[in-house]
Amino acid sequence: MHELYHKEILKHAKTPEFTSQLKTIDSSGYAINQFCGDEVRVNLSFRDGIINDIHIDSKGCSINIASSSLMAVEIKDLDPNKGTLLIDTYKSLMNSKIPDHQPKRILGSLAVMESVKEFPIRIKCALLCTQAFEDAVSGLHI
Amino acid sequence: MSKVFDVNKIRQDFPILDRTINGNNLAYLDNASSSQKPRDVIQCLVDYYENYNSNVHRGVHTLSMEATDLYESARGKVSNFLGATDPNTVVWTRGATEAINLVAFSWGFKNIGAGDAIVVSQMEHHSNLVTWQLVATRQKAELRVVPLTENQTLDMESLADSIDEKVKLVSICHASNSVGSINPVKEIARKAHEVGAKILIDGAQSVPHMPVNVIDLDCDFLAFSGHKMLAPMGIGVLYAKQEILESMEPFMRGGDMVLEVWNDKATWNSIPNKFEAGTPNVADAIGLGAAIDYLTEIGMDNIRAHEIELTDYALQKFNQFEELDVYGPTDTSIRGGILPFHSEYVHPHDIGTILDQEGIAIRTGHHCTMPLMRSLGISATARASFYIYNTFDEIDRLVDAIEHTLRYFSTGKK
């Protein structure tokens, strides 16, 4: 019945990761879905050019909260370029256009979000976090 | 089984209710957004396009005259339905939103000036708030927003305090689309008139569901939409008192609204045509007439009684959910068939998606009342809303589905 709410999604919706404030924020991004009011803030801190810590502050439905949390799990310890590649791959997956040069396996646990594709109206909930991430890295001139 | 009328017989008039959604019978509980259409209304559109279609008020040929007769007779039906004395006080619009904007542009900009005040409430639909924000800003007038009590009824003391000599217009919904409260608009009209102000009643959620008589309410303006009362989308009504309409400037310019035109000037047609520039929505106006015939046949008192029964039943069933906040008054004599609820454990969109899996259509979100949501400290609710074809059985399904959803999100068990 509830294919949308994969076990892993439900788990991250209930107890999302990376919810603690950062001591230093090197870059911050924000996205809001004007239509429903859901929002995500992504704060990043870097060390030696890689994302070494993340704070996610997401409000709204379970899909938004779970995808933000899973995204954070997967982008940690990447450099912003690799992070952007991962996000692009995730967006391609959700928009059903995975090109050959973007192997899906780099998505790791974020790939569970694919179940949301069965519910087209909710895909935007699963992609809000990517806008916040893009906003966070847009000023980095990578 | 409803004690008021035979709902199963009514359901047979609505073809869409035979649909299955995700393998379940459709339970359509999103009537405050838009209602379904009975076969009579659908057939009336087909009949119009197959037999009468042509432009109105413009030709001497038979079709044009027949179309004009049907169109103007629909206006007469609306006028009778509202208890108005003259069909020319009924102006066709696209819906409640356009009707409110018409008043703002044609009446508001002329009659509301610097230092004047407009009174609205905290439960207004954006269409009856944002429009007055524009008038207030441009005219340097004050917009007063009357707060609500703790069960989301209008705070009548604050209302009385905010209606003083500065007020030129009180614009208020008869029934709230978001929390269901029914406002004592007759009393509010009297208060407005005492200080020489006009009253606009947003009847989008009352005209479809209960008897509304413009003479009894003594309202200056009444706005509503056809699509929420069994009629097609794209047709609605502004009722206004005759002398007010006569004094108002046109809303839009074009064909049909003019009497005589020169190169440099024009004179205006009489009401209501003065406000109906361009080719109107003939078919849907006739469709609204057919919807009114259907509603009148059942009886607006009966419809209201049926919805009270459903709402009482639903409210009582919802008592079992300790984890849900249900908004609006519990006294159904001052509440429409609207049931908004919120749980801090499950987001409304998640509830909406799971209910959809079970064939139950509800609305989730801010319901075009963002300031109201903010005043409740939430960003969205899930909302079930009822109409003539809804049943106790559908409410049982709703309650069961919510129960599953809450259990699923708290334990992960299906």
Ligand SMILES: Cc1ncc(COP(=O)(O)O)c(C=O)c1O
């Ligand atoms: C109370 C109220 N006012 C105004 C409107 C606007 O109606 P429409 O969108 O049909 O113009 C609605 C519709 O949701 C409503 O519920």
